[in-house]
Amino acid sequence: MIAASRVDESSLHYRGWRVVLACFLMAFFMFGFGLYGQGVYLAELQRAHGWPGTLVSAASTFSFLLTSVLVVFTDDLLARIGLRSLILCGLAALGASTVLLALMQTPWQLYLAYSLMSVGWTGMGTVVIATVLNSWFERRRGLALSLAFNGATCGGIVLVPLLLSLTASIGFRSAMLAATMAMVVLVLPVVVVFIGWPAATSPVSGGRTSGGSSTVPSHSRKTLLANAAFWTMVLPIAIAVLAQMGFIIHQVSFLEPLIGRSAAGFAVTIMAGMAVVGRLSLGLFVDRLDPRLACAASMTSQAVALFVLLQSTSPTMLLLCCAVYGFSIGNMITFPPLIIQREIGAGAFAAAMGLGTSISGIVSAFGPGIVGLVRSATGSYTTALAMCVVLDLVAAGIVLWRPGRTAKVLAS
Structure with missing residues (x-):
């Protein structure tokens, strides 16, 4: 049982909510710089150096695929160097990346x-955020994850327009350096002060205290890959995110002929x-729901929205579908x-999240290309x-399949 089960998770004085704030800021800058900001880099590096778009796009693809490989080893890194050290390494790497983007010449x-x-993704991405929040929350886990991961979306909504505005006024190099400085000033203190495991225990080191020696988790990736419950979670998520990435990247191109560029934006x-x-x-209420049923409902709602989108030419209906x-x-x-916490358990959480995120990342990376290929x-x-x-x-149907015996035994 995690430490969170012995306290009032609804209280604003509970330390876990300060961890949520730290995770929100991590997601804000990681997704803002590492995902949504890549469109800005594409345009500005082409303008500054005359590099072809294919060169910068290929670097983006390389980065996403490398990230999908590195996150597999998140549980090993957590056990060997510790949570705070891993996050600080990720922050340093992301900061070095954005500074280099500002100063690069070749x-x-x-x-x-x-x-x-x-x-940076390995140290500050979804696997680390989910793992640390999983250790702090039990009854309010879904709310904590939702609040923290909203930092990812806010990174796109706030950071990208800010970068564009700063670039227009002080130039791309100064804009990137200023934004990097802001990230360090905001994220570094909260990570140092707030981030840690509850009750000085680490869920990836067999419950050893932080003062004891850590060992690599005993839950092997081979065992997870042989488990049906793991695949009925990972495969549908990977399929759904593939479709999602495909639509998001091609959304403007699809809508522009129908409603115009400004309305598409x-x-x-x-x-x-x-x-x-x-x-x-x-x-607000996911902790009282069956996560598989809620996941299937979300996938089905996306399918319905896309289906109606294909049938309509009304601008109002198209915007409603979006x-x-x-x-x-x-x-x-x-x-x-x-789903992992409920069916696979805390003991194998980091390993399952890392492996699942890797598989989903690799599969979904092909979404935009497949949609573009079919369109052509x-x-x-x-x-x-x-x-x-x-x-x-199809993904909604798979996620509803429940193997007779789940992988919870991995945590026992």
């Missing part, structure tokens, strides 16, 4: 910067805003830790988005 520095960004804003609303709304679709976007990274082959987005509808429904 293409090889671009790949170095994106490699450092992958290290507004649709993206609506979708991002609804992602925040969806996380907050679900977080809002409905966005409501479930953020929750696709909230459900896996809830058929001449329109109709077949491509219909494929996304089918993928969402």
Whole structure:
């Protein structure tokens, strides 16, 4: 039983909520710089150096794939160097990456910067955030995860426009350096002061105290890969995120001929805003729901939204569909830790999150390419988005399958 079970998690004085604040800030800057900001880098590096878009895009793909490999070893790193040290390494790597992006002159520095960004994802990404919050919360775990992961969406809503505004006024180099400084000033103190395991125990080191020697977790990745419960969580999430990434990247291209560029941009804003609303709304009561049923409902709602989107030409209906679709976007990274904790257990949590995130990341990375390929082959987005509808429904069906015996035995 985690320490959180012995305290009032609803109290604002509970230390876990300060950990949530730290995780929110980590997600804000990690997703702001590491995901949403990449569109800014693409444009500014092309403008500054005349590099082809394919060069910068290839570096982004390289970074995402490298991240998917590195996160597999998150549980080993947590056990060997500790939680706070891993996060501080991630912060240092992300800061070095953004500084290098501001100062770089040659293409090889671009790949170095994106490699450092992958290290940042390993230290400050979803696996670490989910693992630390899982150890602090039991009854309010879903709300804590929803609040922390809202930092990811806010990073896109706030940080990207801020970077664009600063770039227009003081230049890309100064904008990146200023934003990096702000990240260090805001994140470093809260990580040092607030981040840690509850009751001085680490869920990835067999419950040893922080003063004792840590060992690599005994729950092997091979054991997880052989477990049906693990796959009925990982596979549907990977399929749903593949469809989700495909639609998000191609959303403007699909909507622009129908409602114009400005309205298409507004649709993206609506979708991002609804992602925040969806996380907050679900977080209020997800701890009382079956996470698999809630996950299947979210996937089905996305399928319905895309289906209606394909049938309509009304600007109002198209914007409404984007809002409905966005409501479930953020929750696709909230459900896996809830399912893992309930069915696989705390003892194998970090290992399962790392492996699951890696598999999902690799699979979903192909989403934009597959949608683009189908669109090119058929001449329109109709077949491509219909494929996304089918993928969402298939994923919803798989996540509802419950193997007779779950992997909870791994935690015993």
